[in-house]
Amino acid sequence: MVRPKSSLALLASGSLLLAGCSVGGDDEPPPVEEDYPYVREGRIFQDTGNDDEMRFAITGMERTADYTVMYYEVNYPDGFEGANRNLSMPHTLVDPLSGRVWREYTDAQALKYGSVSPNEDGLYPVHDGVTNEYRRYFPPIPEDVEQVTMIGSGLGAMTGIPIQDVDEEQPDPENPNGPQHLSLDDPPDEDSLTFENRPPDDGAEADVGWVESYVDSEVASVTREGDVETIALHSDVTFEFDESDLTDDAEDVVRDVAQTLRNSVDPVEPVITVIGHTDGIGSDSYNQTLSEERASTVRGVLEDELEDEFEYEVEGRGSTEPIAVEGGPDDEEARARNRRVEFSYKVSTETPAEEEESDDGLGVAERTVHWPAPYTDDPGDVVATAEDDGVRLDVYPLRRDGAYVIGTVTLTNTTDTPVIPDLGGDAARSGGPTQFSSGSLGGFQLLDPETELVRYVSQLTLENGRSTPFAEDVHQLQPDNTYEVVAVFPGPPMDVEELTMRAGVFGELEEIPIEN
Structure with a gap:
């Protein structure tokens, strides 16, 4: 055949x-x-x-x-x-x-x-x-x-x-x-x-493709697609505006990143690509040069910290790859997200030695994989409820499924007319990547109140370049009808037993338990 x-x-x-x-x-x-x-x-x-x-x-x-x-x-x-x-x-x-x-x-x-x-x-x-x-x-x-x-x-x-x-x-x-x-x-x-x-x-x-995940903090974010991981350091903790020299605090952060890279990069392909980005202010040629200078500065710190353990590639991409839309109501924060330095590498399949948790926000790179969730047709008991504009949201316990957690909610139209609920990314964390705030559940995230790490709805990224949220779309809700929908997020460490659900227009719902 x-x-x-x-x-x-x-x-x-x-x-x-x-x-x-x-x-x-x-x-x-x-x-x-x-x-x-x-x-x-x-x-x-x-x-x-x-x-x-x-x-x-x-x-x-x-x-x-x-x-x-x-x-x-x-x-x-x-x-x-x-x-x-x-x-x-x-x-x-x-x-x-x-x-x-x-x-x-x-x-x-x-x-x-x-x-x-x-x-x-x-x-x-x-x-x-x-x-x-x-x-x-x-x-x-x-x-x-x-x-x-x-x-x-x-x-x-x-x-x-x-x-x-x-x-x-x-x-x-x-x-x-x-x-x-x-x-x-x-x-x-x-x-x-x-x-x-x-x-x-x-x-x-x-x-055929991969689940792509995004975890964010005030200091850094990590995007994961297949076996390629990218750490992005936000510019407000690395460079002053229009500068390519690291601040003292930023240099300490880069050295912390070096430890993360030591534990994560595949030793078979020990290549770290350092990529500089700018916001959209300035000419293309100026931004290209600035992005290259920033990437070179960061590479120097990594080489000093890691010595000859890895190979390095340096790229400057100017303002050509923004992750947040500039020119909107959160323009300043969006521009800050776009001014960033990224570290891209193939991840190791080895399990590193345990290290102490840091409070610098670089826990974004931590990965936890549980066993696949057993089959069930019972989402459990409702653990939180909110209502907005005639739609009731009921939230059920989160369930670990391999490297992810499944968030299950039901939406009920309590009115006598059809309703299309607003579940998009308008209420999402300002300045985050547009693709992770899109779709009908784009306004949903999971927040760990202890570490302040934010986990966005994962994406299904396919070989043909298309990307779609790892969540069911929500359409028009008919009167008095209840619909169950799910969204899938990257999983937190095993010792995390509950998270806050940011549910778009429904607000923040605290203490949502996680079932292992």
Whole structure:
């Protein structure tokens, strides 16, 4: 069989790519038990506003030499009317340990491989009391990954889904009856609808990528994408305006960064790239020169501190790569964020010796990986509630899932008219990266009141350059309806038992517990 085209180079590395951490602390990993089906029920967003209760059940997750195949069933316990399209994000599988991401194979018309739409438009007939059976194809997930988290049903994150190793996938459905019952006036006699199966052919494409995380403090921030980590020192603690010489305090911070780099950089590729940036004030040529001078100054301190342990590359990028939008109401703070020096490197897979926690904000580079969260369809008890403009927000305990924590909330429209809640990034921390404040849950962050570290909603960054929040989109809320949505954040250290949730227009909700 010819394997479909998909850039699978990202799959070659090991499953644990997070620096400065070990999996699960001293705990033993939970047993991986196959207990199919894994079922979620809840209200989903539809493009027509006919938001019905849906039952979504994963009945199998098989790994062959060529693909990963997901089998699932969908039905609507309360009935379903008309032609609707689920507005959930594409089905996405995530390895919560490494942060690798896989999406379904699609063809040139963006139609999914697997169960074939009898209308050839991606839509399927739905009848009351009848279960639709589907299968979808994903790239072959590496053998060291035993469990994945699935998002994209519209019903939150389904954690701890085990992968079954098989020589061959399940046979195609015999005599699929879906095409014979396209009309609502022609319901089937059977309890289920099945459809023809179309495996990926030569030229099929699948999105592969990584979870990208962002942790911020007053001193520094860290962005992590795959096995590449970037520490950014904010300019207000490194340089005076229009200067390339470090302040005395800033030099101490850079020396602290050197210790972090010593513990984190991959010894196989011991290259540290020091990158200087400026804000948008001044000419392009002037900013280019200033950014290069700042990067060279910082490199000198690193060389003095680390001696010949690493190789260095120096780059100046002027004002060409801003992380915050200038010219808005927070212009001064945005410009300060853009005037920065970054350290980019490939992370080590080794676990460094434990070191004392510092209070200088460089804890942003600390990584903690727990075991994958076991499957559950119970978010727990409500631990905080807030209301804004006719929408009630209920917050449930955070759950650790590998290197991340899953934040689960429900939104209830308490009015008698449809409402689109304001959950964007307007209330986010000023000056943060625009991409991490975008999307319908962009105004949400997790704050550790002890360290003042801020954890933003993670991003799914795909090979084609597209980036999307690791969260379900929120659409129009129908009257008296309740919707469960999730957002995924980089996980804090294991000794952190609760965090404050910054919930955009709903304000700050304190003491949200974390379940391990």
